[in-house]
Amino acid sequence: MTAFAATLMSEIRSRFAHVESCPFQGPRIFFENAGGALTLNSVVDTSARFAAIPDNQGRDNPAAHALMDTIARARADMATLFNPDGGQFFVGESGTELTFRLVRTAVMGTPVGAVIGSTVEHPASRSAATHWADQAQKPYISVPHDDATGAVTAEAYARCVTPEVRVATILHTSPVTGIANDVAAISTAIRATAPKAVIIVDGIQHASHGHIDIRSYDIDGYVISPYKAFARHGYGVAWVSDRLTALPLEQLAHGPTHNWEMGTRDTGAYATFSDVVAYLDWLGGQHSDSPDPRTRIEAAGRAIHGHEHSLTEAMLHGLGNLPGLADLPGVTILGGPHNPAREGLVTFALDTHAAADIVAALNAQGIRTHVRKADHYSGNILTPLGLEAAVRVSLCHYNSFDEVRAFLTAMKDITA
Structure with missing residues (x-):
């Protein structure tokens, strides 16, 4: 190091x-x-620039087209950073709000069964999982973390998971201890017993400290709070798999299907995330000569x-x-x-x-x-x-x- x-x-x-x-x-x-x-600093400048734009997305005029292009570019940048295999990105009120929404959709949209999570988790995922498990009358299985190491292991999940598990939550890194959990190993342990479980990860604390590689995790949802990753307050970013999106979603009647966003989102929020990815790309360029942005x-x-x-x-x-x-x-x-x-x-x-x-x-x-x-x-x-x-x-x-x-x-x- x-x-x-x-x-x-x-x-x-x-x-x-x-x-x-x-x-x-x-x-x-x-x-x-x-x-x-x-x-x-680039996020500060971008926020001010987009805050002054009066136009809405989805119109047929040059400003609206530019806003839509900005959002499309930001989603492509999110894919470069998160490295998913399919699925989609969207923004919401905050990382906590998005975690609740993903968990709610998963718990309420899956068949009768159980929900599993661990004692190390932040309330963003723990409270969401226990609340919606209770609402759906699904038992909640609590996996104990190790007090000495501050982590929860794949082995601990393996001892607790049952074939009836329909939804699972994982904390990537603890904001209390700073200790990261092995998301890929935990996901593998869950799927060994409950292969169709919807797995949602709280990546809020992890995002600023190392690379994210959703492709390697075999999960269905990943949430971060950009203000903890060099952007600003006022929005969260979520990635969801196609499988999670296929569950019943809260949507406007007769509106677009498979759409997670409700109402007009702040284009400036998307644009500031592009600033974050551009910065990390620059920093990576100080350590790699590769022409590939993901590298x-x-x-x-x-x-x-x-x-x-x-x-x-x-x-x-x-x-x-x-x-x-x-x-x-x-x-x-x-x-x-x-x-x-x-x-x-x-x-x-x-x-x-x-x-x-x-x-x-x-x-x-x-x-x-x-x-x-x-x-x-x-x-x-x-x-x-x-x-x-x-x-x-x-x-x-x-x-x-x-x-x-x-x-x-x-x-x-x-x-x-």
Whole structure:
């Protein structure tokens, strides 16, 4: 695993808004990326440009034609990034809203049977699955995750899945621990027993940290929130298989069939996603000479993963003469200090300091982190560990070793 060279690091950071300062706080280091990543400057420009266009899609005029072309281009860019085998993309209110909609369609549209998911999941998929399973009077099967590693395994799914399973949900990466799950292996385990199950994946936390390869997963739905992947708030992106689309959909009477979108969508949302793909294409081009866009996207994913791995290792195990988080007395590292499935995120707790006090002390020094409490968002992870709260330090590939050094220096002072 290698980090970016200084020149490339500077080029990367120059492409994002508010890298070194907050418009409300002033100079700061941004380690709250799991709450929402930094936004590309190109996304800011694109949002403003499309917000000023009064025309609607679907009309017979030059502006409407241009809007439709923009959406078509964005969907092609989504295919380059997600690498599906068929299916379709559409946008919605948010990643959570889209996850609920996909799960609702799957649970309510499939025959009598069961729904399966895991205890590691974010409420976006967990709440959707349990709610609609109850509405459909389908039993919900809960697969336990491993508290020590913060992951759920294919073997755990295999022990719980039954032939009656009609719908399954999988979390790609945890926003609490940063630990990724093996989606392809879990999907294989599910289909070994329930081959016709509709499988839906929450990729919201994973999207900014590595490549997505739907073709290799054998799934039916994948959802992300673009504001966590360098775009902006206000929309989510979903991919659905043809098999999921063939189920009964909520649609306008006598309207187009197989249509997931209801009402006019924001063309600017689609356009900003093209900006994200263009950026990743550029970054991949710094690591690959291939003329193929997908190959460059894959190169970007490997480079991002390598840089973030180097940063989290430094954060955990020290940098120069600065001790890492794993060296602090009375520390608990969620997922363990040596976890190869970690993606750009370290969550920890100290016996000697309250999590909220640590976050406040870091914020006073211009370092933005976040408290995860044992509430409806994170209690499934924290409560089994006996933790009421923990500190989440989440980074992305535009973060630097200098920022990690400043964080470790601050932690040394806080714990002195």
